[in-house]
Amino acid sequence: MVELTKEDIEKKRKHRVIKNRLMNNAIYIVLFVLIVIITLVDPTFLSINNFKFIFTQASTRMILALGVSGIIVLAGCDLAIGRFVGLSAVVSASMMQALDNPNIIFPGLDLPVFIPILLVVLLCGLISMIDGIIVTKLSVTAFIATLGMSMILYGATSTYYEKVCGAAPIGSLRTSFTSFAQGDFFGVPNLIIYATIIIAIMWFIWNKTRLGRNLFAIGNNVEAAKVSGVNITKTIIIIYLIAGFLYGFAGALEVGRTGSATNNMGNGYELDAIAACVVGGVSLMGGVGNIFGIVVGVIIFQVINYGLVYISVSPYLLYIIKGAIVILAVAIDAQKYVTRK
């Protein structure tokens, strides 16, 4: 019965624009709302120290999330992240015990701190690269390749832990190693500095290099990428390699931060990393994502972890909230890609 007037149409259009804008910035809004709620409950939350804690704790997770993000852009996923962390932690810790420790695993092994770190970074890079080769050359899906790799890694790490390290937590680490992770630079925690540098490097790779462009091309349309002359195999393998580097580095930082390592270290980290990417707008369908989204995604999780505990929310409730936010974030994100009609 009604013919819409020009004003009505204009009004509808404006609503749509506002709705779109809200959708596009949903994760920032979620973060903001979280902080507001926590602050309302306990105004002392808004302090520099608290945010320093949050960012410090977020650092290793940030590095892991940035590592896996490239693989997710390729429409893959990596279920071995936690086991990479465990491997890296155990191997680097075993080589960096204090020399005066009577139970030292390698007596007299006196390496400068960068050697074991470099070693685990390369080791994890290499292993992740093998995942990349399995995915490209053997056409195994990333899900299966990395699931298998996670089991293999856990077995290998545990064997090393049992046979070489005596199946006891590797502690009493050298101060050069712990301060590499725990130290600060003019008051800024080292962890935050490392994470920031890696954010910058990854942003550069994604936005300014051919590798980044090719990564998104493959994630968007593999066949078109082939025709366009993109070297699919090489690109994918390099992305896995970079992911492995970051897992290895994060593992070394994690053990330096906590001060001891066991073979179970890192268990379950993969899901946190993937969830943070997804909340940050990286589509599991591939081809979509940006670095700042991932950064915010990681921070949201850390704000929940830290901030909600700060206002004494039960840790079990935390899981419920985290789970709901993952689903909510993806639901909002999905709205952007459903065909508008």
Added chain:
Amino acid sequence: MIYLIGDKLIMDNNPVLLHVEKVSKAFPGVQALDKVNLTVQKGSVHALVGENGAGKSTLMKCIFGIYHADEGLMELEGNPVNFTDPKQALDHGITMVHQELNQVSRLRVMDNIWLGRFPMKNGIVIDEKKVLEDTKKIFKDLEININPLLKVEKLSVSDRQMIEIAKASSYNAKIIVMDEPTSSLSEKEVAHLFKVIRKLKEKGCGIIYISHKLEEIFSIADEVSVMRDGKMISTKNIEDINIDNVITLMVGRKLDNRFPKKTNTPGDVLLEIKNMALVYSPLVKDISFTLRKGEILGISGLEGSMRTQIVEGIFGYRTRESGKIFVNGKECRNNSPETSIKNKFALLTEERKNNGIFPGMSVKDNISISNLEKYCKLGVINDEKVNKDVSQVIKSLNVKTPSDKVMIRNLSGGNQQKVIFGRWMLTSPDILLLDEPTRGIDVGAKYEIYQLIIELANEGKGIIMISSEMPELLGVSNRILVMSNGQIAGIVNTEETNQEEILRLAAKYL
């Protein structure tokens, strides 16, 4: 919510089946439909033409309930209707055969036809017997000869199209909308399609026929409506209008000629293919031919004649079993698209969506992707160089886009095609392999693409152009290579040949 009212009737010998009045639809930034009227008569074919973006598809989607019109009225057989979703439209006998076939290829033919509304036995199991019988009956009515028990994936594109039409008609369709039904059919298959359309007409269906192929329209339509920029420009009986009038109405200006003048002159031999065969398309064998500098070599052939496979084989996108490729007398190993691009080849693929565009990437990224090596130092892209080249491509190819940062999926088909052309301009190839370069593109943009192809030939590049449109091949190419069932049936001079000879050659090895 908009309600449709009105008791308007247009009296004619033919009763009015569908009447749409003053339908408008706006999208952010565009008025896609502006007070459009359309009347479809019973038992007639109503052609709807217009350039890409003229609003044809939007209009159909409004009729079909996929989009909601901002305003307007719609009447079906004199009764006002307003569909809020396609299901309601289907229930009222309005069906649509989409340009892109949405079929479940792993299911059988008959399953696809009755999907979502299987006749049930005892309300639990599907009544397979009835499904089969009903399918056979529809096929018989329409003289379609396909085994209902085959899986759809085993069928050719044209057979799949027939299934869609059979499905449409199975809804006791009053109106069938066909969106570019012939875009992937060979001439023979088009003839069969037309036979089926005439059957449907006899049954009293009204058919809305959307096509860019104007010759076709004049052989099947009773009425033709022309749209431009969201407005209905004109509706005429087919006897009262000719192709040139239609084109003029479509583009809003006079196009004197559908094809630019061929100014290129073939020179020395540029490319030689010797005895090429493909590993995974064993029908392709003994492919040998030459291409000269500045020559446009058309490739013709029926659907399934392996035209696409040949250019993809040359480009290294498909694995060659044997055969050699010589460029300027020197052997070239095009083992992968990557090396082929280095060897100055370019391949414009047939299926833009499948292997042409990167839908979620910007126009800029889509243009520059194949040429990144030239913009890179140690893997880092020099944005300034990219921007310069991209803006030049956009300007010289007249790509209509608000900015180079817009995602390519928001562009019309013709503009997407120009973007991909632009991608290959930047790699400055010597040999361009163009697979259906004007597929799904409107007349105006087609002309621009022909012009571009001829310009490139003028610059001394060698061009191989596959096309299903005979007038296009005859209008643009210097020679035409005709494929038949994976083999070369003959190479003819365009000047000395005609449609009949080409069709005869195309059937040589069938």
